[in-house]
Amino acid sequence: xxxxxxIAVLLAxxxxxxxxxxxxxxxxxxxxxxxxxxxNEAIQFERTVLRPGVIExxxxxxxxxxxxxxxxxxxxxxxxxxxxxxxxxxxxGSAVLTVEYPWVHGEPYRITLFSSNSIxxxxxxxxxxxxxxxxxxxxxxFTLIGIYVGIVPVLLGMxxxxxxxxxxxxxxxxxxxxxxxxxxxxxxxxxTEAIEQAGELGGPLQGFGVAGxxxxxxVFLLDALSRRQMMTQxxxxxxxxxxxxxxAGGIGLHNLGEGLAIGAAYxxxxxxxxxxxxxGFIIQNLTEGLGIVVPLIRERPSLRxxxxxxxxAGGPAILGTWIGGLVSAPALSVLFLGIGSGAVLQVAxxxxxxxxxxxxxxxxxxxxxxxxxxxxxxALYVTGLLVK
Amino acid sequence: xxxSQGTGAASGRHRGDQKRSTHPSRRDILRLGLGGIGLAxxxxxxxxxxxxxxxxxxxGAAGSGHDGHRPQGADGADDAFAMPTVRGEVNxxxxxxxxxxxxxxxxxxxxxxxxxxxxxxxxxxxxxxxxIEVVPGIRxxxxxxxxxxxxxxFRVRESDRVRIRFVNATSHPHSMHFHGIHPGNMDGVFxxxxxxxxxxxxxTYEFDAEPFGVHLYHCHTSPLAKHIAKGLYGAFIIxxxxxWSRADHELVMVMNGLDIDFDDENEFYAVNTIPxxxxxDRHPIxxxxxxxxxxxxxxxxxxxxxNSFHLHANFFHYYPTGTSRTPTEYTDTIALMQGQRxxxxxxxxxxxRYMFHAHKTEFGELGWSGVFDVRAATPN
Numbered sequence: 001x002x003x004x005x006x007i008a009v010l011l012a013x014x015x016x017x018x019x020x021x022x023x024x025x026x027x028x029x030x031x032x033x034x035x036x037x038x039x040n041e042a043i044q045f046e047r048t049v050l051r052p053g054v055i056e057x058x059x060x061x062x063x064x065x066x067x068x069x070x071x072x073x074x075x076x077x078x079x080x081x082x083x084x085x086x087x088x089x090x091x092x093g094s095a096v097l098t099v100e101y102p103w104v105h106g107e108p109y110r111i112t113l114f115s116s117n118s119i120x121x122x123x124x125x126x127x128x129x130x131x132x133x134x135x136x137x138x139x140x141x142f143t144l145i146g147i148y149v150g151i152v153p154v155l156l157g158m159x160x161x162x163x164x165x166x167x168x169x170x171x172x173x174x175x176x177x178x179x180x181x182x183x184x185x186x187x188x189x190x191x192t193e194a195i196e197q198a199g200e201l202g203g204p205l206q207g208f209g210v211a212g213x214x215x216x217x218x219v220f221l222l223d224a225l226s227r228r229q230m231m232t233q234x235x236x237x238x239x240x241x242x243x244x245x246x247x248a249g250g251i252g253l254h255n256l257g258e259g260l261a262i263g264a265a266y267x268x269x270x271x272x273x274x275x276x277x278x279x280g281f282i283i284q285n286l287t288e289g290l291g292i293v294v295p296l297i298r299e300r301p302s303l304r305x306x307x308x309x310x311x312x313a314g315g316p317a318i319l320g321t322w323i324g325g326l327v328s329a330p331a332l333s334v335l336f337l338g339i340g341s342g343a344v345l346q347v348a349x350x351x352x353x354x355x356x357x358x359x360x361x362x363x364x365x366x367x368x369x370x371x372x373x374x375x376x377x378x379a380l381y382v383t384g385l386l387v388k
Numbered sequence: 389x390x391x392s393q394g395t396g397a398a399s400g401r402h403r404g405d406q407k408r409s410t411h412p413s414r415r416d417i418l419r420l421g422l423g424g425i426g427l428a429x430x431x432x433x434x435x436x437x438x439x440x441x442x443x444x445x446x447x448g449a450a451g452s453g454h455d456g457h458r459p460q461g462a463d464g465a466d467d468a469f470a471m472p473t474v475r476g477e478v479n480x481x482x483x484x485x486x487x488x489x490x491x492x493x494x495x496x497x498x499x500x501x502x503x504x505x506x507x508x509x510x511x512x513x514x515x516x517x518x519x520i521e522v523v524p525g526i527r528x529x530x531x532x533x534x535x536x537x538x539x540x541x542f543r544v545r546e547s548d549r550v551r552i553r554f555v556n557a558t559s560h561p562h563s564m565h566f567h568g569i570h571p572g573n574m575d576g577v578f579x580x581x582x583x584x585x586x587x588x589x590x591x592t593y594e595f596d597a598e599p600f601g602v603h604l605y606h607c608h609t610s611p612l613a614k615h616i617a618k619g620l621y622g623a624f625i626i627x628x629x630x631x632w633s634r635a636d637h638e639l640v641m642v643m644n645g646l647d648i649d650f651d652d653e654n655e656f657y658a659v660n661t662i663p664x665x666x667x668x669d670r671h672p673i674x675x676x677x678x679x680x681x682x683x684x685x686x687x688x689x690x691x692x693x694x695n696s697f698h699l700h701a702n703f704f705h706y707y708p709t710g711t712s713r714t715p716t717e718y719t720d721t722i723a724l725m726q727g728q729r730x731x732x733x734x735x736x737x738x739x740x741r742y743m744f745h746a747h748k749t750e751f752g753e754l755g756w757s758g759v760f761d762v763r764a765a766t767p768n
Binding site: 053068070073076077078079080081100101102114116117118119120 | 472
């Protein structure tokens with residue numbers, strides 16, 4: 001009985017609210033009856049597929065109401081096209097437009113869609129190239145790339161463990177602090193990328209919200225996991241292993257995003273760009289391996305344990321290439337960028353809190369810690385200047 | 389030149405890339421940075437060429453630049469090459485006019501004789517706001533004379549009297565400004581006294597028709613480009629006293645453009661308003677071998693400085709502004725600036741399908757193209 005009355009009390013305000021909304025609708029918005037002067041339409045171009053003589057556009061309606069695509073322009077010509085399932089695309093719905101167009105390899109194209117309300121939406125093909133089709137063979141190649149990008153460099157980085165044990169304390173601290181700086185810089189840069197892509201998602205998809213959920217969710221998830229482990233584990237050895245696992249997991253999430261970017265690059269025919277990404281990721285991921293083993297310098301972890309850590313950190317890159325190559329969803333990409341940035345920032349925080357700052361305090365080397373962090377960030381900035 | 393542009397409140401979304409996440413970003417490239425550690429690894433990847441996923445250039449594509457071409461007949465029965473056109477057909481009945489009918493519906497008005505013996509042509513013109521389906525699925529909020537774009541094709545004889553009672557039934561001021569020789573207070577430019585007509589107002593334009601030729605009229609209310617581009621214009625043809633030579637077909641073609649999103653650039657081009665209407669797969673103009681065709685051609689294109697007319701597989705005699713009975717040129721292509729017009733005369737020798745279109749090919753592929761379907765002459 002008490003339970004029933006509780007439900008009634010909980011529901012009453014909701015029922016009243018429904019009444020207020022109904023009243024608002026019936027009075028046509030408190031009598032203001034506001035109509036926009038022009039319809040507020042938005043289209044998201046999710047994917048462009050090029051086959052010989054055919055251009056295929058995958059689009060999503062990112063506006064508040066349904067949008068009808070009426071005509072299509074390719075490089076200043078009106079071209080006939082087919083659209084599936086329907087040229088009237090419901091809110092958040094998608095459609096595939098197919099144009100028979102004799103495109104030329106390597107040349108740029110600008111495609112403009114006109115909605116029934118005369119609103120134009122444009123997308124560009126920077127350099128036309130046939131879109132790679134995904135087959136068993138490409139999946140094997142994707143897997144190989146994932147291994148190259150994720151697992152191999154992480155394991156190689158971890159192989160520095162014996163060398164690390166011989167480093168002096170100041171050098172060791174400097175190295176750890178530099179890792180923190182590198183990760184912070186990566187985090188900032190990933191957030192920038194997430195914001196850039198989020199801004200291109202339409203209103204209803206709420207790109208910034210998606211990125212924020214990914215970032216904040218990951219930060220607090222990793223934090224909660226580490227706290228739970230720390231609560232149950234008593235020995236320093238266990239704690240250090242937990243920290244290493246946490247770092248490996250965070251880096252794994254980050255590498256998932258990297259795999260995604262590579263797979264997506266191949267799937268739209270930007271294979272040369274993909275190869276460039278691969279090289280960049282390999283170099284970076286070498287230092288990720290370093291970050292994982294730093295907490296274990298004083299431990300004697302088994303080879304098996306190290307291998308598990310390596311796979312945890314590098315393996316998700318494989319999964320990422322598959323998703324990126326097979327699925328095309330900008331919202332998902334934004335989510336993964338958010339997750340990736342949250343992961344690297346959380347890992348930076350963990351390394352800093354557990355390894356760098358305690359050591360800096362204990363050994364009275366605060367300037368070394370500062371210098372390491374800034375050096376790590378500058379290393380990425382300067383090499384960025386050189387590479388770009 | 390219509391840069392295809394995003395416009396409107398929401399469409400500022402120029403999707404820059406095929407897929408944003410695919411391009412190496414600052415973030416990605418910065419990753420190259422980690423102090424150059426492991427450059428050896430980079431070499432390995434270059435050698436493996438991305439795990440066998442190097443960009444594939446289709447056979448025969450390198451250098452030929454034709455890999456995108458769909459082979460003729462690739463999709464079976466239809467061996468036609470893909471050509472630019474709109475998707476679907478506009479509802480001419482709902483629009484209230486058909487571009488094909490506009491070719492020939494010359495309007496002499498209500499004809500009577502004045503006490504002086506002069507012939508009088510009386511017209512009634514109403515400026516109306518009208519939503520026209522200019523392109524299949526896309527409606528254009530036009531301003532029209534008598535509900536059509538272009539407006540009525542007035543046709544009178546040299547020295548006849550023309551009297552046009554103009555009613556402005558729109559919410560904006562408008563006027564009718566005729567090209568011809570007439571008094572300043574009939575010019576439709578400066579004020580109410582000279583024919584600017586406020587919303588709900590009326591004015592009667594009256595003048596003698598001269599000189600003979602193919603002329604035009606349009607609204608002369610500012611902003612002028614807007615008032616013309618919205619559809620307020622038409623043909624004004626003055627026949628010489630002794631008439632033209634006999635022709636089998638006399639056709640009015642008003643070359644115009646459609647700025648459907650009001651960014652002062654045309655998204656579509658046409659003759660008589662509806663893009664691609666006279667194309668081979670829509671409504672080609674039917675004529676016969678040996679028939680004399682006379683086209684009254686008028687350029688009323690806004691925003692682009694030059695328009696043109698090109699006739700396939702034939703040549704025509706050209707009479708600039710139609711004010712002389714002697715052609716100045718025998719050609720197959722002419723260029724016209726805004727407001728320029730002339731008369732074309734030609735005869736086809738061979739049956740077949742012949743395109744006519746703007747030789748600014750971009751305009752052609754954006755709608756300004758059509759076809760003469762020439763059949764063999766029927767033996768008498």
